[in-house]
Amino acid sequence: MSRRALVQGIAVAAGATVAGVSGALAQAPAPVGPPTTITTPPRDFGPGGAPTTYFWDPDIIAVDPSFNDIAQPNTSIKRLHTGLLWAEGPAWSAQGRYLVWSDIPNNRQMRWSEDDGHVSVFRAPSNNSNGNTFDFQGRQLSCEHLTRRVTRYEHDGTATVLADSFNGKKLNSPNDIVPHPDGSYWFTDPPYGGQLYEGEPDAGKLNPRIGQPAGFAPGKRELPTNCYRIDPSGRVDLVVSEDQVPDPNGIAFSPDYKKLYVISTGKGPGDTGPGGKGDMYVFDVGSDNKLSNQKRFSDFMIDGINCGPDGVRCDVQGNLWVSSNAGRHVGYNGVTVWNPSGQLIGRIRLPEVCGNVCFGGPKRNRLFMAGSQSLYAVYTATQGAAPG
Numbered sequence: 001m002s003r004r005a006l007v008q009g010i011a012v013a014a015g016a017t018v019a020g021v022s023g024a025l026a027q028a029p030a031p032v033g034p035p036t037t038i039t040t041p042p043r044d045f046g047p048g049g050a051p052t053t054y055f056w057d058p059d060i061i062a063v064d065p066s067f068n069d070i071a072q073p074n075t076s077i078k079r080l081h082t083g084l085l086w087a088e089g090p091a092w093s094a095q096g097r098y099l100v101w102s103d104i105p106n107n108r109q110m111r112w113s114e115d116d117g118h119v120s121v122f123r124a125p126s127n128n129s130n131g132n133t134f135d136f137q138g139r140q141l142s143c144e145h146l147t148r149r150v151t152r153y154e155h156d157g158t159a160t161v162l163a164d165s166f167n168g169k170k171l172n173s174p175n176d177i178v179p180h181p182d183g184s185y186w187f188t189d190p191p192y193g194g195q196l197y198e199g200e201p202d203a204g205k206l207n208p209r210i211g212q213p214a215g216f217a218p219g220k221r222e223l224p225t226n227c228y229r230i231d232p233s234g235r236v237d238l239v240v241s242e243d244q245v246p247d248p249n250g251i252a253f254s255p256d257y258k259k260l261y262v263i264s265t266g267k268g269p270g271d272t273g274p275g276g277k278g279d280m281y282v283f284d285v286g287s288d289n290k291l292s293n294q295k296r297f298s299d300f301m302i303d304g305i306n307c308g309p310d311g312v313r314c315d316v317q318g319n320l321w322v323s324s325n326a327g328r329h330v331g332y333n334g335v336t337v338w339n340p341s342g343q344l345i346g347r348i349r350l351p352e353v354c355g356n357v358c359f360g361g362p363k364r365n366r367l368f369m370a371g372s373q374s375l376y377a378v379y380t381a382t383q384g385a386a387p388g
Contacts, residue, residue: 045079045351045376047117052076059334059349060378067337067346070319070382072365077348077378080112081119086198087370088311089176091132091140091388092360099360100140101370102129104198109142112375114361119375127151128199130192131176131311131356134388141185141388143174145193146200146212148219150174150185150230163187163236169222173199176251176311176356178386183232184289186239186260188248190225191268202270221270227251227262229289239291240283247276250311250356253285254318254340255385260285261297261320263309278308280322297342300324305332311356311370315382319345321367323354335369350376359384 043059044050052058057076062068085105092099097114100122109129111122123129128145135141140153141162148171149164162185164171173193178186193199200208200218208218227240227248240248240262250263260283267275279299283291300307300322307324314320318340324347326332334350335357352371360368364383369376 045077061347064345072379072381075379077376080375080377082374084373086372088130088355089132090356090358090368090370091134092358093134095138099368100132104128104130133177135179136387141177143177145173145198148173150187162230166236170219172221172223175249178251178253185230188227188251190247190249191270194269245281252312252314254314255316258285261312263312278306280309305329307332307336313357313359314385316385317382321357323357325353
């Protein structure tokens with residue numbers, strides 16, 4: 001074989017190899033990574049992510065045309081912070097123009113400043129706080145797992161314990177709380193703090209004193225999972241029993257305070273009964289603060305997927321914005337939006353489970369969403385009905 005023929009043969013073979021590699025690369029699957037809510041195109045929710053280039057964010061979905069009236073078309077979902085262990089309890093301080101939320105396993109509260117987006121540790125230790133809100137006087141309210149109490153932080157920096165027991169028995173682990181214009185506070189008391197990861201273990205071979213300060217006194221579960229009202233006088237009243245709503249979690253009033261919504265989440269530590277079923281109930285609120293006419297609002301089954309509710313907040317039109325925990329059903333985690341009659345009208349898809357939500361921002365038109373490890377936000381065309 002001549003030298004020319006040999007060179008030509010090598011060139012042809014090399015070209016075929018390059019073509020084969022190019023073809024293989026063109027058809028190779030995308031690198032394996034955490035699942036996203038959409039696959040075409042891949043989505044980066046972070047501040048440095050590419051713009052969606054769509055007039056409607058592709059992960060803001062109108063299930064019913066009425067959702068278009070309260071969703072903002074020319075905005076996008078943004079991840080504001082990540083690196084948490086389990087984010088919960090977002091609450092907006094109108095006076096301070098910041099968002100505070102809980103990172104329960106890390107035993108701290110975080111703060112996001114509206115002016116420059118700076119994130120810092122706000123309170124540590126936080127007693128494994130879960131739900132937070134601000135009352136009508138701008139004071140922060142926190143539900144604490146570890147100490148099994150509800151605390152209010154006063155303007156002068158002192159802390160007031162509002163409730164830690166009922167009828168002489170310790171609470172379980174207060175979870176979520178909402179203020180009422182009459183000066184009362186309504187809160188849920190499920191058992192989720194009775195676990196090593198988020199509070200104080202209550203049974204078995206685990207030692208609840210390990211890692212706690214000297215003098216820490218662990219306790220055993222003493223009460224059913226109820227909902228309570230803290231009267232302005234300090235009296236604590238039972239308003240919803242475990243028989244009515246087992247394992248109560250998220251709680252919210254309608255804008256006129258004539259209805260109370262209570263989420264019933266799944267079975268918690270120490271439950272001897274079946275526990276909650278991942279649904280939400282609505283009650284009429286009487287002038288005497290007595291509840292009546294209990295109805296199941298929704299079972300949160302969407303397209304055959306259980307979009308387990310956790311936290312809820314109402315907008316000024318009475319629509320309910322509910323966090324969604326669909327587990328491994330990627331594309332159904334995030335937020336579900338319902339009108340007052342219980343009809344699903346919209347969804348917001350997040351790449352993580354969502355634990356809780358609140359409205360905030362200077363105009364109270366921004367929805368903050370506490371994902372499992374991250375904080376997200378999106379502007380809306382409506383406003384939150386309640387402070388914090």
